[in-house]
Each structure stands twice: as C-alpha cells, then as structure tokens.
Amino acid sequence: xxxxxxxxxxxxxxxxxxxxxxxxxxxxxxxxxxxxxxxxxxxxxxxxxxxxxxxxxxxxxxxxxxxxxxxxxxxxxxxxxxxxxxxxxxxxxxxxxxxxxxxxxxxxxxxxxxxxxxxxxxxxxxxxxxxxxxxxxxxxxxxxxxxxxxxxxxxxxxxxxxxxxxxxxxxxxxxxxxxxxxxxxxxxxxxxxxxxxxxxxxxxxxxxxxxxxxxxxxxxxxxxxxxxxxxxxxxxxxxxxxxxxxxxxxxxxxxxxxxxxxxxxxxxxxxxxxxxxxxxxxxxxxxxxxxxxxxxxxxxxxxxxxxxxxxxxxxxxxxxxxxxxxxxxxxxxxxxxxxxxxxxxxxxxxxxxxxxxxxxxxxxxxxxxxxxxxxxxxxxxxxxxxxxxxxxx
Amino acid sequence: xxxxxxxxxxxxxxxxxxxxxxxxxxxxxxxxxxxxxxxxxxxxxxxxxxxxxxxxxxxxxxxxxxxxxxxxxxxxxxxxxxxxxxxxxxxxxxxxxxxxxxxxxxxxxxxxxxxxxxxxxxxxxxxxxxxxxxxxxxxxxxxxxxxxxxxxxxxxxxxxx
Amino acid sequence: xxxxxxxxxxxxxxxxxxxxxxxxxxxxxxxxxxxxxxxxxxxxxxxxxxxxxxxxxxxxxxxxxxxxxxxxxxxxxxxxxxxxxxxxxxxxxxxxxxxxxxxxxxxxxxxxxxxxxxxxxxxxxxxxxxxxxxxxxxxxxxxxxxxxxxxxxxxxxxxxxxxxxxxxxxxxxxxxxxxxxxxxxxxxxxxxxxxxxxxxxxxxxxxxxxxxxxxxxxxxxxxxxxxxxxxxxxxxxxxxxxxxxxxxxxxxxxxxxxxxxxxxxxxxxxxxxxxxxxxxxxxxxxxxxxxxxxxxxxxxxxxxxxxxxxxxxxxxxxxxxxxxxxxxxxxxxxxxxxxxxxx
Numbered sequence: 001x002x003x004x005x006x007x008x009x010x011x012x013x014x015x016x017x018x019x020x021x022x023x024x025x026x027x028x029x030x031x032x033x034x035x036x037x038x039x040x041x042x043x044x045x046x047x048x049x050x051x052x053x054x055x056x057x058x059x060x061x062x063x064x065x066x067x068x069x070x071x072x073x074x075x076x077x078x079x080x081x082x083x084x085x086x087x088x089x090x091x092x093x094x095x096x097x098x099x100x101x102x103x104x105x106x107x108x109x110x111x112x113x114x115x116x117x118x119x120x121x122x123x124x125x126x127x128x129x130x131x132x133x134x135x136x137x138x139x140x141x142x143x144x145x146x147x148x149x150x151x152x153x154x155x156x157x158x159x160x161x162x163x164x165x166x167x168x169x170x171x172x173x174x175x176x177x178x179x180x181x182x183x184x185x186x187x188x189x190x191x192x193x194x195x196x197x198x199x200x201x202x203x204x205x206x207x208x209x210x211x212x213x214x215x216x217x218x219x220x221x222x223x224x225x226x227x228x229x230x231x232x233x234x235x236x237x238x239x240x241x242x243x244x245x246x247x248x249x250x251x252x253x254x255x256x257x258x259x260x261x262x263x264x265x266x267x268x269x270x271x272x273x274x275x276x277x278x279x280x281x282x283x284x285x286x287x288x289x290x291x292x293x294x295x296x297x298x299x300x301x302x303x304x305x306x307x308x309x310x311x312x313x314x315x316x317x318x319x320x321x322x323x324x325x326x327x328x329x330x331x332x333x334x335x336x337x338x339x340x341x342x343x344x345x346x347x348x349x350x351x352x353x354x355x356x357x358x359x360x361x362x363x364x365x366x367x368x369x370x371x372x373x374x375x376x377x378x379x380x381x382x383x384x385x386x387x388x389x390x391x392x393x
Numbered sequence: 394x395x396x397x398x399x400x401x402x403x404x405x406x407x408x409x410x411x412x413x414x415x416x417x418x419x420x421x422x423x424x425x426x427x428x429x430x431x432x433x434x435x436x437x438x439x440x441x442x443x444x445x446x447x448x449x450x451x452x453x454x455x456x457x458x459x460x461x462x463x464x465x466x467x468x469x470x471x472x473x474x475x476x477x478x479x480x481x482x483x484x485x486x487x488x489x490x491x492x493x494x495x496x497x498x499x500x501x502x503x504x505x506x507x508x509x510x511x512x513x514x515x516x517x518x519x520x521x522x523x524x525x526x527x528x529x530x531x532x533x534x535x536x537x538x539x540x541x542x543x544x545x546x547x548x549x550x551x552x553x554x
Numbered sequence: 555x556x557x558x559x560x561x562x563x564x565x566x567x568x569x570x571x572x573x574x575x576x577x578x579x580x581x582x583x584x585x586x587x588x589x590x591x592x593x594x595x596x597x598x599x600x601x602x603x604x605x606x607x608x609x610x611x612x613x614x615x616x617x618x619x620x621x622x623x624x625x626x627x628x629x630x631x632x633x634x635x636x637x638x639x640x641x642x643x644x645x646x647x648x649x650x651x652x653x654x655x656x657x658x659x660x661x662x663x664x665x666x667x668x669x670x671x672x673x674x675x676x677x678x679x680x681x682x683x684x685x686x687x688x689x690x691x692x693x694x695x696x697x698x699x700x701x702x703x704x705x706x707x708x709x710x711x712x713x714x715x716x717x718x719x720x721x722x723x724x725x726x727x728x729x730x731x732x733x734x735x736x737x738x739x740x741x742x743x744x745x746x747x748x749x750x751x752x753x754x755x756x757x758x759x760x761x762x763x764x765x766x767x768x769x770x771x772x773x774x775x776x777x778x779x780x781x782x783x784x785x786x787x788x789x790x791x792x793x794x795x796x797x798x799x800x801x802x803x804x805x806x807x808x809x810x811x812x813x814x815x816x817x818x819x820x821x822x823x824x825x826x827x828x829x830x831x832x833x834x835x836x837x838x839x840x841x842x843x844x845x846x847x848x849x850x851x852x853x854x855x856x857x858x859x860x861x862x863x864x865x866x867x868x869x870x871x872x873x874x875x876x877x878x879x880x881x882x883x884x885x886x887x888x889x890x891x892x893x894x895x896x897x
Contacts, residue, residue, distance in 0.1 A: 030696045038786040052700065052868060062527040069512070070536055142786050144777060144865025150600040210862075216778055217864045233448050233473060236501030249473060326422065327452060327469045327480065340454050340467065351537075355452040355469075363504040374700065375787045375867045392527060 027055060034063045038142045038378040041388030043362070047377065054377055057369045059362060064392040072352045078104060078319040079178060081352065086172040088354060089390040091134050094127035094163070095332035097176035102257050103328035103339040104178040108321045115309030116180055117259045122193060122301045123163070123175065124258075125294040129200070130159040131333035132240075132287040132294075135385040139284055140211050142382035143220050148211040155203055158196050165192065179314040194302055197295050204292055212288060221284060222275030225368045225380035229278065235364040238357050239335025240290060241384050244270040244283030251331035258330075263300050265293045280383035287333075287385070320347055327355075334358050334385060354393060358386040395444070395477045397423045403445070407438055416482075424467070424480035429492035432483050433519075436498045439470060439479070446472045447479065450499035455509035457487075459539040464490040464515055485515070494520040512537035577654035577665060580846070585809045588853060589616045595857045626798035631694060634795065638692035642685045643796070643803035649681035650810040657817050658733040659845055660827045662838030671732040672720055675818060676713070679773070682811065683709035686782060686792050689804075693795035701791025704868055705775070705782040711875040712772040712779075718883040719766040722890040723822045726755060732818075736826030751825035756897075758890045763823045765883045767852075770815040772871070775808065777860040781868055816852035817845065824848050 032045040039045065042063035048056035068088060072081045085100045086093040098120055105112065137152030160170045166185045167175040175182045211217055227237065232245045242249055250267040252260040268289040270282030321343040329338035335357030344350040361384050369380050395403075401415040404425065413435070414426045427435050439447040447470040456465040468481040483492055494517035495502045506517040507526040514535035517523060524530060533544040543552050590605070590613060597604025605612025630636055653675045655665035668674055683705055690702020727735045741750045748754050753763055772779035783791035790796075793804050820826060825848075827841030835844075866874065 028696060030700075036789060062525075062529070065527040067536065073537075140864065144780070144784060144786060145863065146596070147600050147861050150602065154601055211864075214864060216866055219870055220864060220867055231500075234500050236450055236499065247473070254476070325424075327467075329451065336451065338452050338469070340452055340469065342456065351454070351456050353452065353454040355454075359504065360501055363501070367500075373867060373869065375781075375784070375865075378787050 032374075032377065039381060039388075040138065040386055043381070043386065043388055043391070045365075045377065045381075047374070049374065052373045052375075054369055054372050054374065057366050057377065059365055061359075061362070061388070061391050064388045066389075066393065068354065068393040069352055072349055074348070076348045078321070078347065078349065081349070082177065083172065083174050085354070086174060087389060088356060088393055089131075089332060089334065089337075089358070089387045090171060091387055092127050092131040092333045093172050094123045094176065095131075095330065096337065097173065098124050098258070099328070099330035099332065099337045100339055101176045101178050102330060103326055103341055104319070104321065106328055107324065107326045107341060107343060108178075108316065108319070110179045110314050110316065112180060112314045113309045113311075114259075115306050116311050116314070118301050118305040119181060119185055119311065120176055121258055121260065121263075122298055122305070123166070125297045125301070126159050126162060126193070126196075128294045128333045129291045130156045132291050133159075135287055135333070135382075136207070136211075136284065139379075139382040139385070140217070142378045143217055145211055145214070145217065148207060151203070151207065151210070155200055158199075162189070162192050162196065165189070177312075177315055178319060179312075179316055181311040184311045190302055190305070193298060197298055197302075201292075201295065204288065207288065212285060218274050218281060220375070221280040221379055221383065224275075224280045224376045225372060225383060226276045227278040227283075227364065227368050231367060232278070232364070235367070236360045237335070237364050238360065239331065239333065240286045241283050241335065241361050241364075243268060244286045244383075245278035246270050246272070246282075251329060251336060255329065257328075260297075262304075263297045265296050268293060280379050283383040283385075318347070320345065329355070332357060334387065334390070335361060354390075356390040356393060358384075358388075358390040359393075362386050362391055394475060397425065397479060400439075400445070400477075400479055401425050403442075404435065404438075408435060422478075422480055424482050426482045426484060429483045429485050432481075433493040433495055433498065435481070436468075436495045440498055444475065446474050449473055450495070450501040450505075451478075453495075453502055453505035453509065455513035455515050455537065457513055457538045458484070462487045464513055466492065466509060466515060468495070490515045491518060492516075493518050496520050511535065514538065574665065576663065577657075577659070578651060580659070581651065581654070581806070581810045581813065584813055584846070585806050586616045586620075588809045588813070588850075589619075589805070591850075591854070592857050592860075595854065596861050599858070599861045620802065623799050623802040628800060629795075629797045631795050633694045635692040635694065638688050639795075640800070642689035642692060643800045643807070645685035645688065646682055646807040647803050647810065649678055649685060650807050650814050652678045652681075653814050654817075656732055657814070657821065658736050658826055659817075660838045660841030661736075662841070664733050667731065667733060670730045672724065672730045672735075672818075672822075675814075676717055676720065679811070679814070680709065680713065682807070689796070690792035693792070695795050697789045698792050698794045701782045701784075701788045701794070704788075705792065707868070708772055708775075708779065708781060708871060711872060712769045712879075715765055715875065715879040715883045716769040716773060718880070718887055719762045719769065720818075720822065722758075722762050722883070722887040723752060725887070725891050725894055726752060726759075732821050732826070736821055736828065739825040740828050749825055749828060749830050751823065751828070753823040756890065756893045758886055758893060759823065761882070761886050762890065763819070765879055765886065766819060766822070767855075769875075769879060769883075770819060771856060771859070772875070774811045774815050774856070776812065776856050778863040778866050779871060780860075780865060781871060784865055786865075812853050812856055813849055816849040816856070819852055820845065820848040 028049045030047050030049055032047050033039040034042040034044045044060040046058040047054050068084055072084060075081055082097055085096040089096050133152040133156045137149035140148040163173060164170050167173040167182060227245050229245045229247055232242050246269050248267050248269050253267055268286050270277055270286055272282060274281045323343055323345040325342040327338055327340045329336050337357055338355035340353040341349055342351040369377055404413045408431055416424050416426055439445050449471045451471050452469040454467045456467060458465060463484050464487055466483045470479045494506055496506060504526060506520050509515045510523060511525040511527050512535055534541055594604045605615035608614040608618050630639055656668055656671035656674050658664040686705040687702045690698040724730060727738055729735060739751050753759050775782050783793050793801055827845040829835045829840060829844050
C-alpha cells in the first residue's frame with residue numbers, strides 16, 4: 001500500500017482581499033453546533049467558510065463525555081457495566097451489549113447454548129434494522145425531507161415493541177448478559193418477529209420510491225463527501241460507511257462471532273450508481289439494502305431457533321475473569337465496535353476501552369468535507385451516521 | 394495469515410531482539426512489546442512490508458500500570474488483505490511517557506492519540522494537533538490514571554457534587 | 555363595496571378603516587386555518603393524526619399557540635441592532651399585507667382599482683426580501699446572515715421567471731389591472747363547457763402556470779426552496795434569533811405570502827372569483843368563496859410538496875432558476891405572443 005496523502009479534493013479557494021470597489025472580503029468562522037439541528041447530538045464543527053463553501057472543518061467533541069471507562073473501572077462488577085454500554089450507542093444498545101457479552105465470554109471461556117445465540121442474533125439484527133431506520137430517517141431529515149423520517153419511525157416502533165415485550169425497555173435494554181440473557185423471550189416472540197419481517201419488506205420499496213430515488217435527494221447526495229477506499233481504510237472507517245466506499249468488509253462474515261457463520265447473507269457495498277463511489281448516496285443506500293440482509297438473517301434464525309434451552313444456564317454466579325486481556329470486535333450498525341478489556345483477576349475491569357465506530361468514522365470528516373457547502377456538510381455528517389453518545393462515551 | 398510468533402520473528406530480525414519482546418498469554422491473545430523509540434519505524438514496517446500489510450489500526454488504547462509506575466499504549470492492528478491481527482504494546486515510565494506518533498502511518502491514530510493524551514497524559518511526538526479531545530482544553534489532570542484526583546473547581550464551578 | 559359600507563356606517567375614516575382591514579381579517583382567519591391545515595396535512599401524510607387535543611380534531615391548536623407566543627418573552631440579542639431587529643417583522647408583514655390591495659377578492663371587493671395592479675404586487679412583495687435581509691443582518695448571528703444572503707440571491711433570481719410568466723399572461727389580457735383580468739375570464743366558452751380561464755387559453759399557458767408556480771414556491775420560501783430558513787442547515791436562517799410574537803409575525807407573513815401568491819396565480823390562470831360552473835353559484839359572496847377556495851387548493855399543493863420533497867442546495871437552486879426557468883419562461887413568452895398573433 002502506498003502512502004495515503006489524499007486529504008479530500010484539492011481546493012484552491014483564494015479570496016480577493018479587495019473586490020476592486022473598496023469592499024473587503026474575508027473568510028468567516030462559524031460554529032456549527034453543539035446546538036444545531038443536524039449535528040445528531042452535541043457535535044461542534046468549527047467551519048471556516050468562504051461564502052458558503054467550507055475551506056476547513058474542525059470537529060470538537062466531548063460534550064457528551066460520561067466517563068464510561070472510568071465508571072466501569074469503579075463499578076466493581078463486570079455485569080454492572082452492561083447498562084453503561086447500552087448508553088454508549090443508545091440507538092443500537094443490543095449490539096453494544098452483544099459485543100461486550102461476547103468479549104467477556106471469550107475472556108472467561110464461557111459457552112452459551114444455541115437458544116441464547118439465536119435469540120441474540122435475532123435481537124442484534126432487529127436492532128440493526130431499527131438503527132438503520134433511524135439513520136436513514138434522520139439523513140432524509142437533514143436533506144429536508146421530513147416525511148420519510150416518520151415513516152421510518154413507524155417501522156422502528158414495531159421493533160421497539162418486540163424489544164419491550166422481551167426486556168421491558170424500549171431504548172436501553174440491559175437484555176444480553178454475560179453468559180446468557182436477562183430472561184427468555186415471550187411465547188409470541190417468534191410470531192411477532194415473523195410478522196414484522198413480513199410487513200417490513202414492502203416498506204423498503206416504499207422508502208426507495210419516496211426518498212432514495214427522489215431526484216432532488218440524489219442531486220443533494222451523489223458526488224458529495226466522496227470517501228475513497230484507501231482513505232477510508234487508513235482512517236479506520238468501518239461499517240456501512242466503509243462498505244459505501246466499495247470495500248466488501250463485514251465482521252459478521254469476515255471475522256465471524258456468535259453464530260453468524262451459520263447464515264446466508266450478502267455484504268452490501270456501494271457501487272457508485274448515482275455518482276462517485278463512496279459518496280453520501282452510496283453510504284445511504286448501503287444501509288437501505290443492509291436492512292434487507294438483516295431480514296434474511298432474522299428469517300433463517302427464526303427457522304432454526306431451538307425451542308428449548310435455559311437462557312440463564314451459563315450465567316456465572318460471580319464474574320471474576322482470569323488475569324489477561326482481550327480485544328474483541330463485533331459489527332454494530334455503525335461499524336466495528338471493539339472492547340479492549342484488561343482483567344487483573346478482580347471483580348472489576350482493570351481497564352476497559354471501547355473502540356467506538358462513530359468516534360473513528362467521525363475523524364474522517366475533516367478530510368472529506370473540504371470544498372463542500374454548508375448544506376453538504378449536513379449531508380456528510382448525516383451519511384456517516386454518528387451517535388454522539390458513542391463518540392464521546 | 395501470520396501468527397503473533399511469526400510476526401515477532403520477523404520484527405526481531407528487522408529491528409533486533411532487544412527492541413521487541415514477545416509476551417505469550419495462554420488465556421487469550423499474545424502481544425509484542427516494542428521499545429518506544431522504534432514504534433514509528435515498526436509501524437511503518439508492519440504497514441508497508443509485503444506479507445504483513447497491516448493497513449488498519451483497529452484500536453489504540455492507553456493503559457496505566459500503577460503497580461509498575463508505568464504507562465502503556467496498546468496498538469491493535471489488522472490487515473484487511475492478509476487478515477491477520479497483532480497486538481503491539483509500548484511501555485514507558487510514568488514520569489517520561491513520550492513516544493513517536495503513528496498518525497502519519499494510520500490516520501486513525503490522530504484522534505486516538507489525542508484521547509490517550511487526554512486520558513493518560515501520554516505525549517506523542519510529531520502529532521500535528523496535540524490537544525485534549527474529550528475533556529475541556531483547560532482541564533487539570535488525566536482522568537484515566539489510577540491515581541487521578543478530580544480537581545475541586547473548574548472555572549469557578551464545583552466539580553464534585 | 556365601499557358604497558355598501560357607507561350605507562350603514564357614518565361616512566369618512568371609519569368606512570376606509572373597515573374597508574381596508576377586510577383583507578387583514580381574511581389573512582388572520584386564514585392563517586389560523588392554514589397553520590392548522592398544515593399540521594393536519596403533515597400529520598395525515600405521515601400516517602399520524604396531527605393535533606387532536608385542543609377541540610375537535612385540534613381546531614384550536616393555532617389559537618393556543620398564538621396565546622403561548624404572545625406570552626413569551628420578547629428577546630433581543632445583546633449585540634443586535636435593536637431598531638432594525640424590531641422593525642423587520644413588521645415590514646415583512648406590511649409587505650405581504652400591502653400586496654393584497656390589488657387582489658380582487660370578489661367581484662365586489664378590491665382594495666384599490668389601480669391600473670398597474672400586477673406591477674404593484676411584484677414591486678411591493680420585493681420589500682419582503684429587504685425585511686428578511688434586515689432581520690438577518692440585525693440579528694448579528696452568522697446563521698441569520700447566511701440565511702439573509704440566501705434570501706437575497708433567491709428572491710432576486712426568482713423574481714425574473716415570476717415576472718416573465720406574469721408578463722406572458724399580460725400579453726393575453728392586455729391589462730395590468732387584476733379586476734379586469736378576472737372579468738375577462740367570466741363565462742364557459744372554451745369547447746363549450748370549460749370555463750374561460752386563461753389556463754385553458756393555450757397549451758403554453760399551462761407551461762406558464764407551471765413555471766409561475768415553481769417560481770412562487772421559491773418566492774414564498776417553501777420546500778423544496780426553503781433555503782432561507784432551512785432548519786436542518788441554518789438552524790432557523792434569518793429567524794434564528796427571533797422568538798415570541800416577532801417570530802410569530804414572520805410565520806404569519808410566510809402564510810400570508812403563500813395565500814397572496816396563490817391568489818395571484820388563481821387570478822391570472824384560474825379565473826379569480828369566477829365560478830367554475832358558469833353563472834351557477836355566482837355573485838360577490840360566492841366570488842369570495844371561489845377565490846379563497848381556489849387559493850386554498852394551491853396552498854394545499856404547496857403543503858403537499860413541503861411534506862414530500864427534500865430541499866435543494868443553494869447552487870442547485872440558482873442553477874434551476876438561471877439555467878432552466880428563466881430561458882424556458884422567455885421562450886414561453888415568445889410562444890404565447892406568437893399564439894396571440896396567429897389566433
């Protein structure tokens with residue numbers, strides 16, 4: 001691999017110091033956020049503008065820093081960390097729990113039974129659909145399309161109902177535990193989920209008709225915020241943002257965890273259909289089609305899910321992992337979520353570090369936003385799909 | 394696809410035995426400890442050498458080893474083409490926690506090194522923008538150190554409540 | 555109308571007063587209704603109900619909001635230009651209210667029978683952009699300023715296709731007085747049953763209406779051209795720093811503007827106060843009914859678009875105007891003129 005020097009498109013924007021009629025022009029520095037409708041939380045962007053064209057963008061983060069790592073060290077119980085990981089990526093809490101549970105199980109060498117694995121996978125994929133729905137909806141909202149946002153929310157609501165029946169919570173579940181689950185799924189879980197999958201399929205087409213193929217939407221997102229493949233890898237971008245750049249890379253397939261190797265599904269990559277490969281539209285459409293793939297996984301899992309098995313049989317009474325360290329990564333809707341856990345044989349982690357996908361994905365923003373307009377900035381931030389809870393932890 | 398042992402053999406051949414040391418861990422994954430001075434060269438070697446091609450820095454984490462009075466940085470590397478992983482560690486004394494930045498090798502390190510500086514006070518030489526990232530710029534102390542004492546007041550506001 | 559008022563009111567200033575606040579009353583009642591309608595339209599398009607708690611299907615929601623807005627603190631940013639900041643919403647509303655003078659609301663009511671009605675409307679509505687630039691500048695906020703700059707560019711550009719399409723109608727009618735324009739469209743002459751509205755006059759008039767409608771969407775800052783206040787990019791554009799009733803006035807202006815431009819469109823293309831059924835349901839009161847109904851239908855289309863489409867980017871907006879709308883409207887103007895010469 002050659003040295004990556006690309007820093008986004010080369011722009012030479014020189015401002016005339018004097019327009020000739022005595023009027024002076026100068027660049028304007030503007031704060032986008034932390035209170036801004038389209039920064040998906042409390043991100044602050046320091047933009048240097050030439051007119052409406054961004055010549056420099058510096059993200060400032062940390063407004064939502066809740067000391068996840070420090071708290072976890074002081075928690076004195078590995079199990080108590082789970083509600084905290086929920087709150088990192090609060091729109092994909094199941095996936096966060098799953099990642100943490102798997103990391104801990106590998107560290108402690110715990111095997112869970114098949115029923116637990118299947119329920120986990122179904123939950124994680126449902127959560128992925130829910131999270132992508134939110135990402136797609138808010139992306140549309142950033143572009144100015146309000147209605148698809150609510151259409152997405154209607155569908156997301158159905159998923160949250162399924163979660164609520166199982167865990168009692170709608171956003172932060174504390175459902176997947178180390179070595180098992182909080183409790184077994186309700187009796188009608190299978191039929192509920194199957195009904196959702198059936199009703200959701202046609203909605204994807206509806207969404208494409210309403211938003212994805214809308215001419216204005218395409219004009220606003222194609223060729224904007226182009227993230228070339230090499231830059232993406234060098235910046236460590238992962239998840240749909242990386243696949244949008246055409247890299248066929250999905251941890252579920254390439255570094256399987258849990259029981260993902262048992263399912264048939266495609267890894268969706270961007271193809272540059274509407275513009276350049278790796279533009280905002282590609283990142284967006286990857287999420288749309290990924291929902292379809294998740295539905296496939298859910299269907300297969302529902303078919304082969306065993307009906308018996310105690311979901312709590314492998315939960316350890318006292319969680320005291322052997323001394324050692326582990327880096328374990330899973331694929332969340334936003335990308336590679338890694339947990340680096342150091343255990344010193346006590347009941348609390350010596351060090352726990354979450355490699356949050358949003359954090360890494362966001363760091364590529366300055367490189368791909370040079371030369372964009374303010375309105376494109378909004379599109380780029382939306383297409384990277386960050387959750388500030390995860391960026392700041 | 395190379396194991397950590399093979400990678401260690403390659404690294405010692407290139408940089409000498411004394412700079413990198415294999416730490417086997419029966420439980421989970423072994424790692425290689427590298428001297429801070431050479432980390433950038435090692436990184437560049439790992440990224441560019443044929444058959445290694447670690448093009449992706451998955452994670453960079455600071456660690457505070459309080460008992461040993463040491464600070465560490467752990468690099469988790471991964472190669473998308475060769476599909477192997479590697480954990481590298483750099484251990485430094487607490488009072489002189491300084492090492493070359495690998496920001497030029499992997500851009501991911503940009504924000505992670507800032508985070509490690511913010512949380513542990515590890516200084517990365519050659520980092521283009523060595524500011525705090527999560528805490529405010531005028532925060533005192535480095536929160537993830539085990540001996541961290543939270544400051545009493547921040548700009549006139551009481552911190553502990 | 556004036557004579558009618560004089561018949562039971564003491565003559566003099568009172569008559570003039572009552573006469574002149576009729577459009578204001580219509581605007582206020584319309585705004586209450588339209589804001590409620592917008593919410594209902596949005597709600598039903600998005601598979602929800604919209605306001606349901608305040609009265610039957612939430613009919614009093616706008617009144618409740620109005621009460622809330624009146625009670626809100628009137629905040630002026632510390633470093634704002636206080637005078638301009640406070641003045642701007644009034645000028646904005648005055649501009650769109652002033653334009654109603656030349657609109658024939660029914661066969662019995664027109665504020666002023668000025669001969670340059672259309673010209674007057676075009677002129678006075680451009681005051682709106684002045685007020686928005688004023689608001690954006692006086693707020694001393696960079697987002698407001700960006701919004702104001704966008705407004706300036708947008709209004710100046712889109713006035714060209716608006717005026718040119720209006721001009722192509724004027725070629726057909728030969729008068730700038732909107733009352734006379736409407737009177738020309740009385741009757742059901744086309745093909746024996748179609749009303750004699752100008753839209754049916756020639757195929758190019760349909761194109762002219764399309765261009766006019768797109769341009770008015772931009773003039774009224776409605777989606778997909780709502781860039782001056784695009785809430786997801788510029789926070790609130792020129793409205794960012796406004797709160798309470800001053801913000802309410804901008805809101806009112808936006809809705810008044812929608813009605814105004816719709817009514818201009820109705821008058822120029824859809825027969826104004828003329829009934830679509832010839833002499834059936836005719837008369838001054840029915841005239842007002844038809845006028846407002848047709849206007850509301852266009853307003854509804856604007857709402858429909860708002861809840862369906864994303865927003866254009868500022869350069870695409872300009873492209874659309876200068877590269878497509880303006881050339882098309884000029885070509886259309888020539889074609890309509892040729893049609894007039896031949897037939």
